[in-house]
Amino acid sequence: MHFKWNYKPQTTEEEKAAKELAEKIGMSPILADLLIRRGIRTESAAKRFFRPMLNELNDPFLMNDMDVAVDRLNDAMGRKERIMVYGDYDVDGCTAVALVYKFLQQFYSNMDYYIPDRYEEGYGVSRKGIDYAKATGVKLIIVLDCGIKAIDEIAYAKTLGIDFIICDHHVPDEEMPPAVAILNPKRPDSTYPFSHLSGCGVGFKLMQAFAKNNGIPFSRLIPLLDFCAVSIASDIVPVTGENRILAYHGLKQLNQNPSVGLKAIIEVCALTGRELTMSDIVFKIGPRINASGRMQNGREAVELLVEKDLNRAMKEAGLINEYNEQRKDVDKQMTEEANLIVAKLENQQHLSSIVLYGENWKKGVVGIVASRLTELYFRPTVVMTLSNGMATGSARSVAGFDIYEAIKSCRDLLENFGGHTYAAGLSMKTSNIPEFRRRFQQYVDDHIQPEQTQAILDIEEMIDFKDITKKMHADLKKFAPHGPYNPKPLFCTRNVYDYGTSKVVGRNQEHIKLELVDSKSSNVMNGIAFGQSAAARYIKSKRSFDIVYTIEENVYKRGEAQLQIEDIKPSDDSQEALQ
Known part of the structure; x- marks a missing residue:
């Protein structure tokens, strides 16, 4: 892949501010500048960033309808009504259902939970789910991570005679459902201070409010924070504000005392004994929870997440791990088929978007395929398949492009749609696909910026190897947890050389294990460059080159830094790449 390197040097004012902040917080000016780039300019703001405190969470009653929601929940319990906790089949929905169900179950037993079948019922609140609720005597449904568009169903x-409390974070339409309470920080009339909660995060705020109203100590909620961290990482919401607090303490819980179900998943992922990060959730834990809803039914994932017995949890986790292996095979095959179609289209004309339809593709995997195509081609992508007589699919976007608005512009062609800036779902009659493709393409052409369709590495700091001290590495760890709006910092070092011991590694000799030096010090830095073996010949030629990388923990030598190299360019070429 040919990356464009993007670097914006410090202004004189920023350099001065970084030096002043560095002195106050006892960190290098390099890291102080990283804080300033994140909008953190004072000592007190830096302390809040590095040590997020649970007592800084917003008052849940600032959310519209929260008082009504808690009153209705209290009434249901007082009248001994049956309560159903209903959620989407993805990671965010399953963790949200597990969190609310597990917490309420400590105080109330007349409860059930429900996850709709992706293939039979589709996304969101279904009539089948409501009929099941009626048949089992349910009077109140708490719906999580969906429901904001379920006007007819509610x-x-x-x-x-069934009431709904909606806990959602997707963008609402002009008309909202006739629910008793709608908890959604993206409501147009929202007064809540933070609008980027995950669906599980909204469920947590309801439980926080319920606890506060009923005199239950906040400490009873802390064991459930691992679910919040898993949802925040998997749903790719901004890791700022309240999400940073929930993710920080949720990761702490995940590492120190995870719930039984998550402990079993950690075991099957072979992550036991490691310091878990947001990346481990994104690439290991989340996909296994998701695999249940993709390949079978998301209810199995919730059963695992609420399980109290470790032996049973291990069996359930093993089954979910098998689903994930099946998902990988289907995903690989579908991605290859989709790539062939895109390659044919590329030969005809270069389009700024991708819209694909495969009648026999697996509905549960189209979102992953859309993500892969977006990463590969850097274009907004929609991938659909046939489900219950409709073209149903998922959309994924590139940085800075609002795919939800692009899909909304074609709403007259759609049966249903919903989502966020970067991910959305939709369904339409198959006869509408050609017109949708034309209009979606036109919208993208009119609104996308050229730089949004390029592979760009946003370099935050230009540094030398002498800057990577043990203290700098230790301080850098405090910037975690990472995610949108707080990415892992990308560094660039120029004019580095092979120490003479770099070599190609990997089953197919596709990676490079590097030992590097630069001209400013005698530090020998270890690095790994995944999938970049094509650069090996140049590296061994003893000529200088420039690298862009993140600084990671060396898994074999704890406390030692290792560079994860994202791109390598001959020194002359990288100057051009930074233009």
Whole structure:
């Protein structure tokens, strides 16, 4: 892949501010500048960033309808009504259901939970789910990570005497469902101070409010924070503000005392004994929870997450791990087929978006394929398949492009749609696909910026190897947890050389294990460059080159830094790449 390197040098004012902040917080000016780039300019703001405190969480009653929601929940318990916790089949939905169900179950037993079948019922609140609730005597449904567009379904539930509390974080339409309470920080009339909560995060705020109203100590909620961390990492919401607090303490819980179900998943991922990060959730834990809803039914994931017995949890985790292996095979095959179609289209004309339809593709995997195509081609992508007579699919976007708005512009062609800036779901009649493709493409052409369709590495700091001290490495760890709006910092070092011991590694000799030096010090830095073996010949030629990398922990030598190299360019070429 040919990356464009993007670097914005410090202004004189920023350099001065970084030096002043560095002195106050006892860190290098390099790291102080990273804080300033994140909008953190004072000592007190830096302390809050490095040590997020649970007492700084927003008052849950600042959220619209929260008082109504808690009153209705209290009434249901007082009247001994049956309560159903209902959620989406993805990681965010399953963790949200597990969190709310596990917490309430400590105080109330007349409860059930429900995850719709992706293949039979589709996304969101279904009539089948409501009918099941009616048949089992449910009077109140708490719906999580979906429901904000379920106008007809919730109206239908109302005729059956079933009330709804909606806990959602997707963008609402102009009209909202006739629920008793709608908890959604993206409501147009929202007064809540933080709008980027995950669906599980909204569920947590409801439980926080319920606990506060009923005199239950906040400490009873802390064991559930690992679910929040898993949802925040998997749903790719901004790791700022309240999400940073929840993710920070959720990761702490995940590492020190995870719930039984998550402990079993950690075991099957072979992550036991390691310091878990947001990346481990994104690439290992999250996909296994998701695999249940993709390949079978998400209810199995919730069963695992609420399990109390480790032996049973290990069996359930093993099954979910098998689903994940099956998912990988299907995903690989579908991605290869999709790539062939895109390659044919590329030969005809270069388009700024991708819209694909495969009648026999697996519905549970189209979102992953859309993500892979977006990463490969740097274009907004929609991938659909046939489900219950409709073209149903997922959309994924590139940095800075609002795919939800692009899909909304074609709403007259759609049966249903919903989502966020970077990910959305949609369904339409198959006969509407050609017109949707044309109009979606036109919207993208009119709104996308050229730089959004390029592979760009945003370099935060230009440094030398002498800057990478043990203290700098230790301080850098405090910037975690990482995610949108707080990415792992990318560094660039120029004019580095092979120490003479770099070599190609990997099953197919596709990676390079590097030992590097630069001209400013005698430090020998270890690095790994995944999938970049094509650069090996140049590296061994003894000529200088420039690298862009993140600084990671060396898993074999704890406390030692290792460079994860994202791109390598001959020194002359990288100057051009930074233009």
